Amino acid sequence: MRRSPDRRRKSATPQRAAPSAQPLTLVVDALGAGGDGVATHEGVRHFVPLSLAGETVVAVPRARTAEGVVCDLKTVEIPSSERVVPFCPVYGRCGGCSLQHWADAPREAWKRERVATALGHRGFADSNVLPTRACPPDTRRRATLALTGKKLGFREASGHTVVAIDACPVLTPELSRLIRPLRDVLAPITDAATVAMTWTDAGADVVVRSDAELGWEAREVLGSFANAYDLARLAWDGGDGPVPMAVARTPAMNFGGVAVGFPAASFLQPSAEGEALLRDEVLAGLGAAVKVADLFSGLGTFALPIAARGAAVFAADADGAAVRALQAAVTANRLGNTVTVAARDLFRDPLTAAELDAFDAVVFDPPRAGAQAQAREIAASGVGLVVAVSCNPASFARDARLLVDGGFILERVVPVDQFPTTAHLELVAILRR
Numbered sequence: 001m002r003r004s005p006d007r008r009r010k011s012a013t014p015q016r017a018a019p020s021a022q023p024l025t026l027v028v029d030a031l032g033a034g035g036d037g038v039a040t041h042e043g044v045r046h047f048v049p050l051s052l053a054g055e056t057v058v059a060v061p062r063a064r065t066a067e068g069v070v071c072d073l074k075t076v077e078i079p080s081s082e083r084v085v086p087f088c089p090v091y092g093r094c095g096g097c098s099l100q101h102w103a104d105a106p107r108e109a110w111k112r113e114r115v116a117t118a119l120g121h122r123g124f125a126d127s128n129v130l131p132t133r134a135c136p137p138d139t140r141r142r143a144t145l146a147l148t149g150k151k152l153g154f155r156e157a158s159g160h161t162v163v164a165i166d167a168c169p170v171l172t173p174e175l176s177r178l179i180r181p182l183r184d185v186l187a188p189i190t191d192a193a194t195v196a197m198t199w200t201d202a203g204a205d206v207v208v209r210s211d212a213e214l215g216w217e218a219r220e221v222l223g224s225f226a227n228a229y230d231l232a233r234l235a236w237d238g239g240d241g242p243v244p245m246a247v248a249r250t251p252a253m254n255f256g257g258v259a260v261g262f263p264a265a266s267f268l269q270p271s272a273e274g275e276a277l278l279r280d281e282v283l284a285g286l287g288a289a290v291k292v293a294d295l296f297s298g299l300g301t302f303a304l305p306i307a308a309r310g311a312a313v314f315a316a317d318a319d320g321a322a323v324r325a326l327q328a329a330v331t332a333n334r335l336g337n338t339v340t341v342a343a344r345d346l347f348r349d350p351l352t353a354a355e356l357d358a359f360d361a362v363v364f365d366p367p368r369a370g371a372q373a374q375a376r377e378i379a380a381s382g383v384g385l386v387v388a389v390s391c392n393p394a395s396f397a398r399d400a401r402l403l404v405d406g407g408f409i410l411e412r413v414v415p416v417d418q419f420p421t422t423a424h425l426e427l428v429a430i431l432r433r
Contacts, residue, residue, distance in 0.1 A: 024041055024060075037057070044068055114415075137421055138172065142175075142268055144197075152186070185221060189222075263325055294313055295316055366395075370392060
């Protein structure tokens, strides 16, 4: 996955006039792709967050869209046997999690079914989709919080209001412990900010984005805070990019035994456990491939472990900071004969079929939009093996259809759940000619 899921559920279409706000008693038929319960009332679909299939609920209509009526859950009259007690005290108000009320086994089965359904819409049978592999719920190593006034937390599920929190049980303990002191130090400095926190191999990397002007006193306060809480780096972004306020240690991540500098607020797989699951599936899928193109490569999450096994890797990405960091690591570790790094916008300028013919295999891990243009070129090339990583089953299914129509066979798909308390998931797929 290349982007974090939005923490505020949004309708895919513009909202129409709000329906009557009279409470309705509904029977939930199923869960939609976003994890909301779906019920039919007077021939119209009603979407009820925080509900489960089979439940009888009372819900209040809030807005009408082209897909149906969006509701707020009021009460659960008849709960599902799969419902469990959420472990977070602000669950239901905070928009960060949407499925804490669901037991693990049925939730993971549903996530597998999401992948199978997306593939089915593109003409694939679901027999190639393996069971979901899930991460523990308290392993998130990155998060972006919002500060409004004296409140620091995540935004509510159906609006812009910040739900104040002192800790977050889905984050690593190291990041969770920073939330309250960050609020206390930032509230006197700015009324509004976003706070990106990442737990790197060197410790916490924190980037504050705010329009507030920083005087010398505020800079000294931030520096003292960073020192007191042993942050690896604290940066302030006033709109022109992050500027370090304090750097105790240069943040870095280790991929395949190589330390790569971590540019402030860069993309990173949301958990170390999830990264390991994805990496191991990618390596297993590649087998003995010796010339590999790693497209949408980022900081080298897959490229460097692939190279560590002896393959020659071409790594390409449009993120300039990530490309520079990866190139610096390749140079510092004298890997230039093994890893070639390129800055390239693979949406507008995908590797051509002729360029791809130089490789035994291709790995790609695009953002949610998928890799449609690149998939077309792969399908037209002579490459015999593709390992696809995706955070969007629908765009993956579209890209897989292009590859299969070009002669590939979809061997297997492994759903990987790095966000067990949400509807989000990743997957790794193996396609071979």
